[in-house]
Amino acid sequence: MAQLTYRDAVARAITQEMEHDPNVVFLGEDVGGAGGVFKATVGLLERFGPERVRDTPISEQAILGAAMGAAMTGLRPIAEIMFADFFAVCWDLVANQIAKSSYMTAGQVSFPLVIRSGNGGGLRFGAQHSQSVENWAMAVPGLKVVAPSNPTDVIGLFAAAVRDPDPVMFFEHKGLYSSKGEVPDGEIVDTLGSAKVLRPGGDATIVALAAMVPRAVAAAATLAERGIDAGVIDVRSLVPLDTQTILREVSATGRLFTVEENPRLCGWGAELVSIVAEECFNYLDGPPLRITTPHIPLPSADALEDMAIPSIERIVTTIERAMQS
Amino acid sequence: MTSTLDEPAAPAGPPGIDPATLHRPEGSVDVPIQLALFRQMVRMRKFETRAYDLFMENLVKGTSHLSLGQEAIAAAFGEAMEEGDYTFATYRGHAHTLARGSSMTGVMGELLGRSCGVLSGKGGSMHLTDVQRGVMGSYAIVGAHLTIALGAAWSAQYKGERRVAVAFFGDGTTNIGAFHESLNLAAVWKLPVVFVCENNMYMEYTPIGAVTAVANPAADRASAYGLDSILVDGNDADAMYLTAREALDRARNGGGPSLIEARTYRSSGHSRADPGTYRPDAEVAAWKAYDPIVLYRSRLVARGVREADLDAIEETADGDVETATVNAKASPAPGADVLMRDVWADGGSSWRN
Structure with a gap:
């Protein structure tokens, strides 16, 4: 048992899953060298190297397209969309491509990927950096939608999301990043769909x-x-x-x-x-x-x-x- | 007949295009490959001609986008790509799917919305996919699949596989953001991906030149991403094949992405609903005279291939199309069991307990 912030739980969750499976890769804007704009991914680049932790340009469509193409060819990508508000510029990839392609192809392809994103308000960022958009995702058939409230759930639900064979939208709450909780030692894997x-x-x-x-x-x-x-x-x-x-x-x-x-x-x-x-x-x-x-x-x-x-x-x-x- | 085995009769060149601007790939194409290219193009042409007839009979519902007149591009890549390479096509993807060896019955059945369809009738004309043959999907939102091809290429690079991802798209795609995001990231990550712009001169109903800042919508943008500018005669199957081989080899050997602009023309309208009347008659006529299959047949004959051998290829294709049509018509409509399947990887669609 240790006190952990929600923010540090994110890094621990990604670390746990990257150690668990060499096919897990991670990409996004400022996620590597900078350790994430919310400092939730500090140390991952140093630990796993630039082949597995990839900094991208500001290209949200390319980020999600790359995650989708990688997922349909054997990898288990984790993609970060820095602020959930930015889904508006890449929603085609989420709602039209990632969500629908298993169904449209009669199950020929599946998408074991996780899209993590900083969601929610309370940080005085204004209307374009504060929205809670989990209901956008919930409205699209083919997406799983998860939003943890505490550090232990961050790890357990994230692990379940990465190991799930379907696309999971993982909404981290920006206002919770500095909150703390007691977190058990060792590997934590929870179950999706359990209140x-x-x-x-x-x-x-x-x-x-x-x-x-x-x-x-x-x-x-x-x-x-x-x-x-x-x-x-x-x-x-x-x-x-x-x-x-x-x-x-x-x-x-x-x-x-x-x-x-x-x-x-x-x-x-x-x-x-x-x-x-x-x-x-x-x-x-x-x-x-x-x-x-x-x-x-x-x-x-x-x-x-x-x-x-x-x-x-x-x-x-x-x-x-x-x-x- | 003046041409020799080494010097096939040179085509006059695509109408309205300065031949000096066209990429002239090195090498030559052997006759067996030429026959394969001819066979590919003939199959595509006859398949899509039949598909058009079936629209007119209202057996194909919804919409459909034909690539009549553009066959040389899909055929060339179909022959040049290797097993294990990835195809990412657009809603105009019948030819690209057939090019990888997909069953005509499966594709025809999908157009007719029947059980024998390659997607069980759940995708339709615009979403043809055949993963076993490397067809990773046909995508109906302009530009999206360029980004998805990045991921397949990244996966191959990460795993050290010698696979290449090829994304086909139209000239209209060069003006959407995903095109530029994809080229940039592919170049920065040096991904094994080939972007193939099929410039048929019209984005839907609008001349591409009227809405694009440069004359060659893809080739003139290549330098912005540190890539070579490659403009090729998309109706010349040999030039297309050799250009495809160059780009695929470069990608496979770690040389990174390529952007190819193939100049071509679609014989028909944008989609089923479009008679294409916005195009000048003279332009249509000039391109009709520059049909890739007619050109290629002449070239093969000039090279010494027997007419009878080419006729046999055509007859076989006719038979294949007829068989696919009969099979598709005989196949039942998909049942209710299919409706609720495959939302999730486990085959189900449940969202709650």
């Missing part, structure tokens, strides 16, 4: 993802002091989605609250609410409720950004009010 119950609850179930998870946990602690026993589930993986764990918990508590950083429309929580409504409606004691960023681009000023993204206080008051009504 984690972080706190059981009797009155309500809060479902959260990535940076919203620690906020949901803190909110649940405050709610407990006020007499509301709210459980917390970390979704961890949007595709595949562990609906069984969520349906079980929500059926037991009768109330669902999602906490989403994405702008309101078509966020992952909307899909979850729809599943819950269809499949455990009769267990509900009240309407499912979504706590999200409003449907606006993220502003830059700290005062404004803090108002936009769900805060611990907003989670607490929203749930408290809903439970009292």
